[in-house]
Structure formats: structure tokens, C-alpha cells
Amino acid sequence: MTPCRVGEILFSEEQIRNRVAELIDEIEQTCDPDNLLFVGILRGSFIFLADLVRELGRRGLHPAIDFITLASYGDRTESSGVIEIRSNPVEPLEGKDLLLVDDILDSGRTLAFAREWFLEQGARSVKTCVLLDKTGRRAIDFTPDYSGFEIDDLFVIGYGLDCAGHFRELPYIACAEFTPRP
Numbered sequence: 001m002t003p004c005r006v007g008e009i010l011f012s013e014e015q016i017r018n019r020v021a022e023l024i025d026e027i028e029q030t031c032d033p034d035n036l037l038f039v040g041i042l043r044g045s046f047i048f049l050a051d052l053v054r055e056l057g058r059r060g061l062h063p064a065i066d067f068i069t070l071a072s073y074g075d076r077t078e079s080s081g082v083i084e085i086r087s088n089p090v091e092p093l094e095g096k097d098l099l100l101v102d103d104i105l106d107s108g109r110t111l112a113f114a115r116e117w118f119l120e121q122g123a124r125s126v127k128t129c130v131l132l133d134k135t136g137r138r139a140i141d142f143t144p145d146y147s148g149f150e151i152d153d154l155f156v157i158g159y160g161l162d163c164a165g166h167f168r169e170l171p172y173i174a175c176a177e178f179t180p181r182p
């Protein structure tokens with residue numbers, strides 16, 4: 001049994017598709033996507049990253065793609081504050097220009113940790129792109145280079161975002177409604 005249900009839809013498939021295209025406009029204007037290594041932070045980023053790179057592909061641009069698996073949450077909805085690497089990227093990182101892609105920016109700890117870690121591995125530059133930004137929840141100072149939508153302090157699911165491992169497959173982003181314990 002999942003601990004939550006699908007609540008109000010915040011961003012429809014069409015709104016997300018349009019915003020992804022706008023983000024790609026911004027990325028194209030400020031970077032050279034053919035020479036960027038896109039790094040998806042698993043698992044939450046897999047759908048967003050897929051849509052970003054397919055939009056680039058439609059424009060004739062072909063970035064390299066890799067992943068890192070980071071964890072801080074477990075099955076709770078509050079960050080533990082400690083970030084763990086569960087799986088490493090495969091591509092060589094030395095001298096590369098990276099774009100880290102995540103589903104949502106909350107406390108900021110995950111992306112701050114990831115940016116430092118990739119710089120320590122020898123990346124030449126590290127930019128960050130998130131679909132959602134809970135600007136009011138920051139525990140540390142962190143501003144993403146590209147951001148899709150700002151949202152209030154709500155727990156959201158869909159389009160890669162999960163509640164205890166479920167609902168990542170939803171094509172839209174919705175609020176999670178928590179069912180009270182009996």
C-alpha cells in the first residue's frame with residue numbers, strides 16, 4: 001500500500017512540455033549543448049532528463065548522457081541531510097562541462113553536494129537544472145542555473161517524483177495527499 005494518493009494536478013503534461021522547450025532555449029543560448037555532459041541524478045530525474053535531451057535531439061544537438069544515484073530521503077518526506085552516492089557515473093569527468101539535472105530542489109543539499117563532488121572529480125564546470133524549485137525550503141544557499149517552475153512547500157509526485165517509490169510514472173505533477181493512519 002502506498003502512503004499517499006494523487007491529489008490536485010499542479011502542472012499538466014502540456015505545461016511541462018512547453019516549459020521543457022523553454023529551458024532548452026535557455027540552455028542553447030548559454031551553453032554549447034553538443035559539448036555538454038548531461039548528468040541525471042537518479043532516480044527522480046529520469047523522465048525530465050529524457051524529455052530535455054529528446055528536445056535537444058529534435059534540434060539536431062546530441063549531448064553525452066550519464067547518471068549518478070544519490071540518496072538522502074529513504075521513504076520519508078523530509079531530507080536526512082546526509083547524501084550518499086549509491087552508484088557512480090561511468091563517463092570520464094576530467095575537464096568536462098557538466099549539466100546536472102534533478103527533478104526538484106528542496107533543501108539544496110543534494111545538488112550542492114553533487115556540484116562539489118563533480119568538481120572534485122575534475123569537471124571543468126558544473127551547471128544545474130531542476131524542473132521544480134521549492135525556493136522557501138532552502139537549508140543552504142543554492143541557486144540553480146536553470147529552473148522550470150517555483151512551487152510552495154508541498155509534497156509533489158509524478159514525472160519522476162515519488163512517494164515511497166511510487167507514482168514516478170505519472171505524466172503530470174500532482175500534490176500528494178497523505179492518508180491518515182488508522
Ligand code: IMP
Pocket residue numbers: 044072073079102103104105106107108109110111154155156157161162163
Ligand atoms: P534536497 O537535497 O533537500 O534539495 O532534496 C532534493 C531531493 O529530495 C530531490 O531530488 C527529491 O528526490 C526529493 N524531494 C524533495 N521534495 C520532494 C517532493 O515534493 N516530492 C518528491 N521528492 C522530493
Ligand code: MG
Pocket residue numbers: 041042043044045103
Ligand atoms: Mg531525487
